Amino acid sequence: MDVSLIVSNILNPPVLAFFLGMLAVFLKSDLEIPPPLPKLFSLYLLFAIGFKGGVELVKSGITQEVILTLGAAIIMACIVPLYSFFILRTKLDAYNSAAIAATYGSISAVTFITAGSFLSQLGINFDGYMVAALALMESPAIIVGLILVNLFATNSDNREFSWSEVIREACLNSSVFLLVGSVIMGVLTGEHGWQVLKPFTQDNFYGVLTFFLLDMGLVAAKRIKDLQKTGIFLIAFAILMPILNAGIGLGIAKLIGMSQGDGLLFCVLCASASYIAVPAAMRLTVPEANPSLYVSTALAVTFPFNIIVGIPLYLYGIHLFWV
Numbered sequence: 001m002d003v004s005l006i007v008s009n010i011l012n013p014p015v016l017a018f019f020l021g022m023l024a025v026f027l028k029s030d031l032e033i034p035p036p037l038p039k040l041f042s043l044y045l046l047f048a049i050g051f052k053g054g055v056e057l058v059k060s061g062i063t064q065e066v067i068l069t070l071g072a073a074i075i076m077a078c079i080v081p082l083y084s085f086f087i088l089r090t091k092l093d094a095y096n097s098a099a100i101a102a103t104y105g106s107i108s109a110v111t112f113i114t115a116g117s118f119l120s121q122l123g124i125n126f127d128g129y130m131v132a133a134l135a136l137m138e139s140p141a142i143i144v145g146l147i148l149v150n151l152f153a154t155n156s157d158n159r160e161f162s163w164s165e166v167i168r169e170a171c172l173n174s175s176v177f178l179l180v181g182s183v184i185m186g187v188l189t190g191e192h193g194w195q196v197l198k199p200f201t202q203d204n205f206y207g208v209l210t211f212f213l214l215d216m217g218l219v220a221a222k223r224i225k226d227l228q229k230t231g232i233f234l235i236a237f238a239i240l241m242p243i244l245n246a247g248i249g250l251g252i253a254k255l256i257g258m259s260q261g262d263g264l265l266f267c268v269l270c271a272s273a274s275y276i277a278v279p280a281a282m283r284l285t286v287p288e289a290n291p292s293l294y295v296s297t298a299l300a301v302t303f304p305f306n307i308i309v310g311i312p313l314y315l316y317g318i319h320l321f322w323v
Contacts, residue, residue, distance in 0.1 A: 021217020054186020056128015102145025
């Protein structure tokens with residue numbers, strides 16, 4: 001792999017901000033982001049990418065390529081939790097296996113945004129409708145994870161699931177709701193809406209992303225201590241599973257004829273893990289699972305792995321296959 005790709009990715013202001021946040025924790029600095037701001041940053045980023053995705057979806061139209069890509073996104077969001085669950089069951093109980101499997105079946109919007117920034121830096125084009133794939137991959141893993149708990153947990157007969165509440169949480173949690181809503185706004189307003197909001201949704205985007213990743217670095221460094229509880233098996237899982245998922249995603253992207261830029265974003269979606277929406281849903285519906293397992297592996301291992309090594313690695317694989 002070309003080492004310059006990794007260097008180029010690291011020497012990116014948002015990624016450097018992530019390291020700065022981690023360094024602050026390791027050096028016991030009193031640096032912190034006031035609590036309401038990370039939530040605001042997160043909402044802004046979701047709105048900005050969703051709105052842009054909606055505008056780009058209008059430009060591209062509903063073509064065969066778009067339908068195939070969105071269909072592939074839904075399929076991956078459903079099957080990744082399945083095989084992840086059975087791998088995890090070799091070491092963990094059904095509750096923790098299902099919660100972690102659901103975490104890795106869903107996606108990380110910040111990893112997706114970082115990959116988009118990486119492509120822009122390299123001058124590689126990608127289509128805005130990939131945001132629709134992002135939105136579609138957020139929720140199915142939650143439902144699959146809960147089905148797995150019902151099927152395989154030893155005392156599942158005693159559980160009282162409210163499926164309406166589960167589906168409501170999966171489809172109407174704040175990140176999914178805002179993302180889908182902003183895509184629809186982009187579709188309805190099109191290019192005119194984009195020009196009106198451009199100073200807000202584009203000019204401020206990388207500044208907000210940089211501060212958001214600074215906060216993510218602070219949080220990830222604080223979570224590193226939790227890795228002592230996960231053991232070497234889960235740490236290895238948190239590194240190898242994204243590579244496996246990206247490899248499958250790469251094969252699908254090549255099969256249905258995605259461009260290199262779209263292929264990378266699809267691989268990143270397959271390889272990333274949720275540390276916001278799914279953990280929130282798992283805490284609510286599978287309280288038997290240990291949050292320190294599924295949050296720390298996704299946030300303290302998989303997330304930094306993907307933004308430092310994974311994204312350049314997946315692009316290297318795409319260069320090999322597409323050439």
